[in-house]
Amino acid sequence: MSAPQAAPSQSVRSIVLSPGKFWGLRRMADGGGRFKMLAVDQRPPIKNRVAEARGEDRSRYADVRAVKRALMAALAPHATAVLADPTYALSDAMTVLAPHHGLVVTLEDSVFGEGRDGRLSKAIDDWSVSKIKRAGGDAVKVLTWYHPDQDAASRQAQLDFTKRVGEACARYDIPFLLEMLLYPLAGDVGQTKDYVEQAGKRTDHVLKTVETFAAPDYGVDVFKLESPIPAKDVPPPGDAATAALFAEMDRLAGRPWVMLSAGASQAAFRNVLHYAFDAGASGFLAGRAIWWDAFQHFPDMAAMEAALSGPAADYMKELNALADAKARPWTGWFDDGIEGLPRPVGWESEWMQGAYADLEGRL
Incomplete structure (x- = not known):
């Protein structure tokens, strides 16, 4: 695919932020509006490695929970927010995270369904957007497996699932952070069900996926995006063709976005972030690139904790310093201010008008 021409980022006035979404995004970022977020919601990668290290067929719940608690204890102090899963990490996040940390909670089950030639996302049993809101989450994260060439029924199921989550996030006034990952179709080389970057992914497939979910139907507030080319192939900063691809991704996203690491090496992810920040990304939401090497010490928890610290x-x-130097604050998407604060209606509206006018004035 030929590299598209870079287009300058523009303030997006069509995005309406309600007070709850605005406050959630503030909670996730630092004072300068940059996201430096730690992901510990990974399940199969951690569970599989724990079982392997123990020489057992299945991971032990206590082991997986202990690993995630150690990740948060060592690395959350350097993060603005933490992405936690309800199954293993959320309960410990309540006590390990400091009051100033944002809390993003993952909704999708790590066990996905199978269509004819596509993956089908679903929510974790007994979890919902409303439950995440009630649990104190500042945002809802969903991974939607998607491939533009998957069979029509699977593709529509993924679109419908994402739309339902977006509608629920609007209903409960909580930010919706959407992650999309390409994956090999059944006949592709390197077919795998692992949570890894597709080795042979095509740039046009990545960009088409971003364009699809940027439609207002899905209610996405922040995108968690993969590199438009395999991370290992991203050159050191300064390549014009690569920069143009990231700039096109920024244009298609049309709202704040962050980079995911998808198991990339530390050197590769560093290169990715240079291009992403130059293009307009507002930070990162990463896990394995940060802590995977330290995790290899398991089950020696003392050695693992030392490597994490x-x-x-x-x-x-x-990465934080790089974000401070180059990332675009998420508020930069709203250079003319935040619009769309809902006004109260009914008998109580008169006495609330003063409070809402003051709130709008502050924004």
Whole structure:
């Protein structure tokens, strides 16, 4: 695919932020409006590695929970927000995270369904947007497996699932953070069900996916995006063709977005972030690129915790400094102010008008 021409980012006035969504995004970012978010919601990658290290067929619940607690304890102090799953991490996040940390909660089950030639996302049993809101979450995260060439029925199921989540997030006034990952179709080389970046992915497939879910039907507030080319192939900063691809992704996203690491190496993810930040990304939401090397010490928890507090924390500080220097604050998408604060209606509206007028004035 030929590289599209870079287009300058523009303030997007068509996005309406209600007070709840605005406050949730503030909670997820630092004071400068940049997202430096730690992901510990991974389930199969951690569970599989834990079982392998123990020489067992299945991971132990206590082991997976202990690993996630250690990740948060060591690395959350360097994050603005943490992405946690309800099954293993959320209960410990309530006590490990500091009051100033944002809390993003994942909704999708790690066990996805199978269509004829496509993956089908679903919510974790007994979890919903409303439950995440009641649990104190500042945002809802969903991974929607998607491929533009998957069979029509699977594709429509994914679109419908995402739309329902977006509608629920609007109903409960909580930010919707959407992650999309391409995956190999049944006949593709490198077919796998692992949560990894597709080795042979096509740039046009990545960009088409972003364009599809940027439609207002899906109610996305923040995108969690993968590199438009395999992370290992991203050159050091300065390549014009690569920069143009990231700029096109920014244009198609049309709202705040962050980069995911998808298991990329630390060097590769560093390169990815340079291009993403230059294009307009507002930060990162990453896990394995930060802590995977330290995790390899499991089941020696002392060695793992030392590596998390040392090299892993140092790498995260490096990413934070890069974000401070180059990332675009999420508020930059609303250079003329936040619009769309709903006004109260009915008998109580008269006495509330003063409070809403003051709130709008502050924004």
